[in-house]
Amino acid sequence: MTDISGCGAPEQSAPLPASVNVEKETVISGVVRAGDQPVSGAYVRLLDASGEFTAEVVTSAAGQFRFFAAPGSWTLRALSRAGNGDATVDAGRGITEVALSVAA
Amino acid sequence: MSRDSVLVSADWAEKNLGAAGVVFVEVDEDTSAYDTGHIPGAVKLDWRLDLQDPVRRDFVNREQFQTLLSSRGIGNDDIVVLYGGNNNWFAAYAYWYFKLYGHGDVRLLDGGRKKWELDNRTLTKEPASRPATNYTAQEQDLSLRAFRDDVVAAIGAQNLVDVRSPDEFAGRLLAPAHLPQEQAQRAGHVPTAINVPWSKAANEDGTFKSDDELREIYGAAGLDDSKDTIAYCRIGERSSHTWFVLRELLGHSNVKNYDGSWTEYGSLVGVPVALGDEPGQG
Structure with missing residues (x-):
């Protein structure tokens, strides 16, 4: 269920809801991997250009995560039982895919 | 107010699983997390279905809250330990709510579900049920x-x-x-x-x-x-x-x-x- 009335993170493997206009939204999505294995249940947070927390989601069974941000520079930070990792991304409108690796 | 009376560590929680007079409650907006694994013995509260009025924008009233807690087997004298996902956001909301309706001893699990998972502590899919109680809530503390x-x-x-x-x-x-x-x-x-x-x-x-x-x-x-x-x-x-x-x-x-x-x-x-x-x- 993708839920826009609450604040909880929606199911990360769900398809983008039809109400989401990807021409207007800045979607940052990707998969967390340890080596070549996807990591489910990883906690991924989106930090803004000053390093401040903006949102956090838990990856799906296939390791997927997705954020709705604004154009700009962002950092992704993952915590998991398989280890932690970071990635930075410059996102514009539309969908930006990011690979996020974790290691112990 | 001391930290120890409102916040419990994951170690404390692990030692008190199943303890008489201690009720663990998982609170989430999306309770599918509970169904895939929760702290053993914990009952669940759904932030939307259980804590919000189904029609108008407000939360459940005193009578609805009494009925809810009674059905979950939570007594007035129980130590209620709340935890959840989203960094305990909804657990903190429920904590505020328990205070609003005058519950005596309510605490948050420090780190919530995230720390518990990252620590690799035990989760179970076994739904918990507790015998019903006769809970009495106070008027909202405005x-x-x-x-x-x-x-x-x-x-x-x-x-x-x-x-x-x-x-x-x-x-x-x-x-x-x-x-x-x-x-x-x-x-x-x-x-x-x-x-x-x-x-x-x-x-x-x-x-x-x-x-x-x-x-x-x-x-x-x-x-x-x-x-x-x-x-x-x-x-x-x-x-x-x-x-x-x-x-x-x-x-x-x-x-x-x-x-x-x-x-x-x-x-x-x-x-x-x-x-x-x-x-x-x-």
Whole structure:
């Protein structure tokens, strides 16, 4: 269920809801991997250009995560039982895919 | 108020699983997490289905709350330990709610579900059920709850703490970034509110920072502890987290949570709104 009335993170493997206009939204999505294995249940947070927390989601069974941000520079930070990792991304409108690796 | 009476560690929780008089409660907006694994013995509360009125925008009334807790097997004398996902946002909301209805001993599990999972502690799929009780709730303690008129009156007069992310505060985003952004209400913040994102109060694993660190953060942000304080966010759950920090951990006396928060305020006709990174003028 993708839920826009609450604040909880929606199911990360769900398809983008039809109400989401990807021409207007800045979607940052990707998969967390340890080596070549996807990591489910990883906690991924989106930090803004000053390093401040903006949102956090838990990856799906296939390791997927997705954020709705604004154009700009962002950092992704993952915590998991398989280890932690970071990635930075410059996102514009539309969908930006990011690979996020974790290691112990 | 001491930290030990309102917050329990994961170690404490593990030692007290199954203890008489201690009830663990998982609180989430989406309770599918509970169904895939929860702390053994924990009962679940669904933030939306159990804690919100199904029709109008308000939470359940005293009678509904009594019925809910009775059906979950929670007694008035039980120590209730709340935890959940989203860095305990909804657990903190439920904590505020238990206080609002006068529960005696309620505590948060430090780090919530995240720390428990990252520590590789035991989770079970076995649903918990407890014998029904006859729970009695008090009238709402309105000294803990702010309404929209309180917020308008507080502009330039009291501490207003906007605990959303800097981009939401400034008006560049309308919701946390895991959610789509198109919304009906206006973007921005209540004029004169300071922006101290809830996340400043938490470590990366979801546990709360130390009292000294917390005092430093709110002091440096300009919170005047001689004044009353209203915390708000978008729907009132992240601000419950900050309400918990200010009132329960740091012992500030008059702290209210504005559960209407930005989804109400940002839709009001005629109220002042400030844009940008600065608090703005009252």
